[in-house]
Amino acid sequence: MYERFYRLRERPFALTPDPDYLYPSRVHREALSYLRYGIESHAGFIVITGAIGSGKTTLLQTMLRGLDGQTTVARLMNTLLDPRELIEAAMIDLGLTPAPSKPAMLKQLGEFLVDERSAGRLVLFVIDEAQNLSLPALEEIRMLSNLETEKSKLIQIVLVGQPDLRDKLDRPELEQLRQRITVSYHLEALDAEETAHYVNHRLARASIASPLVFARDVTDRIHARSGGVPRLINVIADATLVFGYGEERSEIDAALVGDVIADLDATGVLGPLSDVNRHASVVPADPAAAVRPDNNSPIPRAGRTAEEERRARELTERERQLRQREHEIDGREREVAEQRRVLAEQYRLLRTTPSAPSRSASATVAAWPPAAPSAMAATAGTPHGGVPHARVHAPATAFNSTLDRKRPGFWRRVKSTLLGSGEPVLEDSL
Secondary structure (H helix, E strand, O other): OOOOOOOEOOOOOOOOOOHHHOOOOHHHHHHHHHHHHHHHOOOOEEEEEEOOOOOHHHHHHHHHHOOOOOEEEEEEOOOOOOHHHHHHHHHHHOOOOOOOOHHHHHHHHHHHHHHHHHOOOEEEEEEOOHHHOOHHHHHHHHHHOOOEOOOOEOOEEEEEEOOHHHHHHOOHHHHHHHHOEEEEEEEOOOOHHHHHHHHHHHHHHHEOOOOOOOOHHHHHHHHHHHOOOHHHHHHHHHHHHHHHHHOOOOOOOHHHHHHHHHHHHHHOOOOOOOOOOOOOOOOOOOHHHHOOOOOOOOOOOOOOOHHHHHHHHHHHHHHHHHHHHHHHHHHHHHHHHHHHHHHHHHHHHHHHOOOHHHHHHHHOOOOOOOOOHHHHHHHHHOOOOOOOOOOOOOOOOHHHHHHHHHOOOHHHHHHHHHHOOOOOOOHHHO
């Protein structure tokens, strides 16, 4: 579009992470030195953080380009993965076909790392946008670092992400991972002088003739609005060249940049100005920390009003309460499920086990009315086959004993009949 007008080979302020346009500022030189030291010394974990648009990916591309042929690299860009998917993604990038089960995958990966080490090659696992990794995924990465020999690690791990990554690494659950970090660096924003050198460096790299130069007052306006963030610098500088081409201006002045910034702000392209030098995340790792007052920092965070801060604290507190209620409901549901299981088991046992008391009660129920004594004696003496056998004298019942005691002798009954005794006379005795 404007390349021919300004005698440029290509657009110098494209948003793609091109290592050819990396400006070697102080912070970028230091970050590269830290990366090279960590890789060459086979250190533990390497962590590089920086604000959004600070040039982390471009720095990473530059570092990977400078590696020799004895380094095997697995790079992960999409980090919204669970632990198993994380391992599968690393194996696929290494050219391996993941096995169906996780133990088989780990065995397969371990054998590959041993073969690479035997061949004298270093395996480097680079994870970009690492701030999106969940806590279980970060713990899985720590477990991968346990793949080692007696002398050194079999895999080198580099974590690159936004300041949120540092918040996650500071959590108590990741204490073991944090202790294994040996190299750590945070990319700061560019200052005003570095912003001027950055803009003109990219213009010179893309120029095919005498390069276009932005004056210092122009770059100062760009720095004031961008905060020294390289991505925002690119957005403003590219829009400035578009506006200059539309008005056919061969030179760029501060007034034109002011109009460009006003237009970008009006359309919402630049967005609100944030604190580019922050090391902490906007959303704290501990939600409860957002509602605790900090007596040492009474001033609200940059870019927010007091009302917005209050609403943010209220929202965080509501989310915490909601999570607590969900946790309580989950606990109650587990208790109810356990009670149902116990009741079902008891019901099953009652259905399958016969009741012993009911059998004994039915067995002890005597037939009524009882058989006559003579019939019982006859039955006991002669079986159904007609062959007599020894008589069994059963003990008399209490009822028969009472009758025997009350029945008087024959002469006594006659006397009582003739003389009119008061004792009753039984009909069957006459």
